[in-house]
Amino acid sequence: MKTVITSSGENNSAQFDKRFGRAAWFCVFDEETKESIFVKNTNTNANNGAGTKAAERIVDMNVQKVISGDFGPKAKDLLDKFNVQMVIVQDNDVTVQEIIEKLKA
Amino acid sequence: MSRPKTLRKVVAPPNFKGYRPYGTNVEPTDSIELLYEEYEAIKLADYDLMNHLEASKLMGISRPTFARIYETARRKIAKAFVETIEIKTVYGDALLEKHWYVCEECQTRFTIPKTIEEHECPLCKSERIELLNT
Numbered sequence: 001m002k003t004v005i006t007s008s009g010e011n012n013s014a015q016f017d018k019r020f021g022r023a024a025w026f027c028v029f030d031e032e033t034k035e036s037i038f039v040k041n042t043n044t045n046a047n048n049g050a051g052t053k054a055a056e057r058i059v060d061m062n063v064q065k066v067i068s069g070d071f072g073p074k075a076k077d078l079l080d081k082f083n084v085q086m087v088i089v090q091d092n093d094v095t096v097q098e099i100i101e102k103l104k105a
Numbered sequence: 106m107s108r109p110k111t112l113r114k115v116v117a118p119p120n121f122k123g124y125r126p127y128g129t130n131v132e133p134t135d136s137i138e139l140l141y142e143e144y145e146a147i148k149l150a151d152y153d154l155m156n157h158l159e160a161s162k163l164m165g166i167s168r169p170t171f172a173r174i175y176e177t178a179r180r181k182i183a184k185a186f187v188e189t190i191e192i193k194t195v196y197g198d199a200l201l202e203k204h205w206y207v208c209e210e211c212q213t214r215f216t217i218p219k220t221i222e223e224h225e226c227p228l229c230k231s232e233r234i235e236l237l238n239t
Contacts, residue, residue, distance in 0.1 A: 064220070065227060083218035087227050090212065102228045 003029045003065040004058055005099050010038045012097040016089065018069025021050030027096050028061060029103065036100065051075035058084060067099060112200035113142035113174070114165045123193040124185070135190045140197025143178030150175055165200075209233040 006023035008015045017023035022044050029036040039061075043050040051072035058066055058079070065085040079086055089099065118141050126133060142164065149160035161171035185192045207214050208226035215227050225232050 067228075080216065080218070083220040085218050085221060085227060086216045088214040089228070090214075099228070105230070 001031045001065065002061065002063040003031065003067060003103060004061070004063045005029060005096050006066075006068040007038065007096045009096075010040075012036060012095070012100065014096050016067075016069075016091075016094045016096055016099060018090075018092070020066070020068040020071050020075055021052075021054045022046075023054075023068065026054075026058075027100075028063065029100055031103065034104065036096075049074075052078060055079050055084075110198045111166055111170070112198055113145070114163065115141045115145045115199040115201055116163075118199070118201060119144045119194045121194065123191060125191045126185075126189045129189045131189050133189060133191050135188070136193050137181050137185050137190055138195045139178065139181055139192050140174075140195055141199035141201075142174055142197050143181065144194060145199070146171060146175040147178050147182070206234045206236055209235060 005027040006017040006020055007025040007027045008017040008023070010025055012027075014025070017025070023041055024044060026039045026041055027036050028039060039057075041054060043053045046053065052074045055075040055078040059082045063084060065087060066079065067087045067089055069090065070088060071079065071086055076086065123136070123139075145164060146160065149155045149163060150157065153160075155163070157171050157175070158168050161168045164171060166174075182192070184190070205214055205216055206226075208229060208231055210226065210231040210233055211229045213226055213228050217224065224234060226234055
């Protein structure tokens with residue numbers, strides 16, 4: 001099962017990004033192999049539709065769970081339609097590594 | 106082209122795929138499709154004992170539309186009883202209310218899509234989760 005964590009940087013020690021559509025990076029964590037791959041978000045500066053594009057990308061990557069700070073209404077609808085679990089973490093100072101540790105536990 | 110239908114809000118879809126008669130000699134051949142919104146109409150009017158106006162507001166449709174859905178629902182069930190045919194529940198023009206949960210241990214908010222069976226917090230695996238009704 002794959003999980004996407006929105007990240008502000010390209011490595012595990014980076015800060016978790018609370019934005020969804022405009023997050024800098026997406027960390028794709030695979031629960032079977034325990035490996036994480038970082039994918040750059042190309043829509044960080046988009047004027048509109050960033051959430052929708054990010055959600056489409058996540059559906060394409062065959063991810064079942066997304067961890068972020070908040071989801072826009074369009075992204076919510078889309079993720080809901082494709083049965084992707086949405087998780088909202090509201091801690092400000094948390095790194096991607098800390099979230100992965102929780103998932104592994 | 107006819108006017109598109111307003112999506113009917115359904116709080117919770119039925120917990121079953123259908124009903125089948127038993128103890129009958131007639132081999133059930135046909136089946137009838139009960140829509141989610143029709144199930145919801147029966148539930149609101151006859152189980153929660155709401156009047157049609159309250160129920161229609163809850164489903165985001167007008168009272169006459171609610172009455173029509175309720176009537177087709179009753180007729181379908183009556184038809185199934187009399188003709189001893191199977192009832193199958195299908196999606197219809199429903200809009201499912203999204204369900205958000207909150208974990209009492211770590212305050213994480215999350216959804217549980219249909220494909221996930223465990224009712225637990227995705228982060229701390231706690232089973233102390235509560236439904237958020239927003």
